[in-house]
Amino acid sequence: MRRILFALLVSFGLVTHAMADEAEPIRDASASSTSASSVPLAAxxxxxxxxxxxxxxxxxFGLARAKAEQIAEAVMASASKYSLPPALVLSIISIESRFKExxxxxxxxxxxxxxxxAAHRRLVTNVDLTQPxxxxExxxxxxxxxxxxxxxDVTTALRAYGGSTAYARKVSVHARDFELNAAASDTGTASAASGAR
Structure with missing residues (x-):
């Protein structure tokens, strides 16, 4: 499990650190006279x-594009905020609800x-949990x-979240699947870009 988490952190965890690193230059660019060309590259x-x-x-999952974009944005923001691999969050959502809000x-x-x-009253008071x-978050x-x-220990944390060791294993397998699909998308995007040159 630790190896899978390490792989997730390497491939997706860097996403969260890269996003955090890139967020600062974007704020600086809007507050100072940094060249305008650096902002689009960072964003x-x-x-x-x-x-x-x-x-x-x-x-x-057959989601409408607007809904998929809304969920993707929320996943990336929360993953960055809480230092979680996006693939792990996506995996939990796919298992828990099949992306049905x-x-x-x-x-x-x-x-x-x-x-x-009922288990998290202080955290979710006055929160509409049907909003993605x-x-x-x-x-x-x-x-x-x-x-x-x-x-x-992510395995222990997943057991607490889902209630069993089998759940933790299932989330890990799904997370790896999301990671591989994202990597395939990156490869396909890179291939398409190189083919267009």
């Missing part, structure tokens, strides 16, 4: 990543990440808390 890579994730959601489950579990309001961004915060409580 284009996170946008390209979100586009690849949303295209994957359209292709694999109005999904309902046992014990009042609600939304994309099947957040249980709010649900992904709450679910990511919960997962991050479990990872911290488990001193970085």
């Amino acid at each position: 284009s890579e996170p946008a390209a990543r979100m586009h690849r994730v949303s295209a994957l959601l359209v292709r694999r 109005n999904a309902r489950g046992a014990h009042g579990a609600t939304g994309l990440m099947q957040v249980v309001p 961004a709010a649900n992904i 709450a679910g990511s915060a919960i997962l991050h808390g479990y990872i911290e409580s488990a001193q970085g």
